[in-house]
Amino acid sequence: DTGVSQNPRHKITKRGQNVTFRCDPISEHNRLYWYRQTLGQGPEFLTYFQNEAQLEKSRLLSDRFSAERPKGSFSTLEIQRTEQGDSAMYLCASSILQETQYFGPGTRLLVL
Amino acid sequence: GIQVEQSPPDLILQEGANSTLRCNFSDSVNNLQWFHQNPWGQLINLFYIPSGTKQNGRLSATTVATERYSLLYISSSQTTDSGVYFCAGDTHGSGNTGKLIFGQGTTLQVKP
Numbered sequence: 001d002t003g004v005s006q007n008p009r010h011k012i013t014k015r016g017q018n019v020t021f022r023c024d025p026i027s028e029h030n031r032l033y034w035y036r037q038t039l040g041q042g043p044e045f046l047t048y049f050q051n052e053a054q055l056e057k058s059r060l061l062s063d064r065f066s067a068e069r070p071k072g073s074f075s076t077l078e079i080q081r082t083e084q085g086d087s088a089m090y091l092c093a094s095s096i097l098q099e100t101q102y103f104g105p106g107t108r109l110l111v112l
Numbered sequence: 113g114i115q116v117e118q119s120p121p122d123l124i125l126q127e128g129a130n131s132t133l134r135c136n137f138s139d140s141v142n143n144l145q146w147f148h149q150n151p152w153g154q155l156i157n158l159f160y161i162p163s164g165t166k167q168n169g170r171l172s173a174t175t176v177a178t179e180r181y182s183l184l185y186i187s188s189s190q191t192t193d194s195g196v197y198f199c200a201g202d203t204h205g206s207g208n209t210g211k212l213i214f215g216q217g218t219t220l221q222v223k224p
Contacts, residue, residue: 031210042116042198042214043155056209089153098143098202098210103155 002026004104006092012110013082020078021107025094032075033101034067035091036060043091049075050097082111114139114203118215125189125222133184133197133218141201143210144175146184149196149217158184158197189222196220 005024013019025032031050035043046065047057051072061067064082069075079086089108093101115138125131135146146158159166159173161182166173170189175182182199196219200212 033210033212035212037153040216042200042217043212045211045213048209048211056211091155093155095210098208100145100157100160101210101212102157103147106153108153 004092004094004102006090006104006107008107009105010108010110012112014112015082015084017082018078018080019082019109020076021090021092021109023075023077023092023094023104025074025092026102029094029096029102030072031095031097032069033093033095034075034077035093037089037091037106038087046077079109082109084111087111114141114201114213116199116201116213116215118197118199118218120218121216122219123221125220127189127191127222127224129189129222130185130187131189131220133186133199133220135182135184135199135215137180137201139203140177140180141203141213142208143212144177144182144199144201145212146173146182147198147200148193149198151195155198162201186220189220191222191224194220194222 033048034046037043049069089106093103095101117136147155163177196217200214
C-alpha cells in the first residue's frame with residue numbers, strides 16, 4: 001500500500017515566481033482532489049479530476065492556478081506569478097468515485 | 113454552500129479520559145468523513161460514516177443524517193491522540209462530486 005504521495009514536501013519561493021507541485025494518487029483510484037489549507041483553518045476544495053477530466057474548479061482557483069492530470073494518473077498543480085497570499089499547505093487526495101478520500105502528506109508553500 | 117460547525121474548538125484532556133466531538137451541518141451531506149491531522153499536517157482517515165455507527169479500537173463514530181450531525185467518541189485517550197480532528201462532507205444533491213467541505217476542526221491536547 002503506497003498511499004498518496006506529494007512532491008516536494010516543502011517549497012520556498014519568491015513572489016512572482018512560478019511553482020509546480022506533483023501528486024501521485026493510489027493507483028486504482030479514479031478521482032483526484034486538490035485542497036488548500038491555511039493556518040488554523042480546515043482544508044478548502046480547489047479542484048478535482050475523474051480520470052483525466054477536470055470536472056470542477058473552485059472560485060478560489062484564480063487564473064494563476066492550473067491543474068492537470070494527463071492520462072488519469074499523477075496530477076500537477078501550477079501556480080504562476082506567486083503572491084504572498086498563496087502561502088499555504090496544498091493537499092492532494094484520491095478516491096474511488098465519491099467514497100473515502102485518502103490524503104497525501106501535503107506540500108507546504110511559503111512565498112517570500 | 114453548506115456550513116460545518118465543530119465543537120468544542122479546543123479540548124484538553126488528561127490521559128485516560130473520554131471525550132465526544134461533535135459536527136453539525138447546515139444542510140444534508142453525503143460521504144461524511146472524520147479525519148485526524150497530526151502535528152506534521154498529515155490528514156489520516158478515521159471513519160467514512162454517512163450514517164449509522166462504526167467502531168475502530170478506542171474510537172467510534174455515529175452519524176444521524178436526518179438530524180445533520182455526527183459524533184466522534186474517543187475513549188481512554190492517549191497522548192498520541194493529540195492533534196486536530198476534522199469532519200467533512202459533500203453537499204447532498206451535488207451529484208456526488210465528493211467535494212469535501214471541512215469544519216474548522218477541534219484541537220485536542222492529551223496531557224500525560
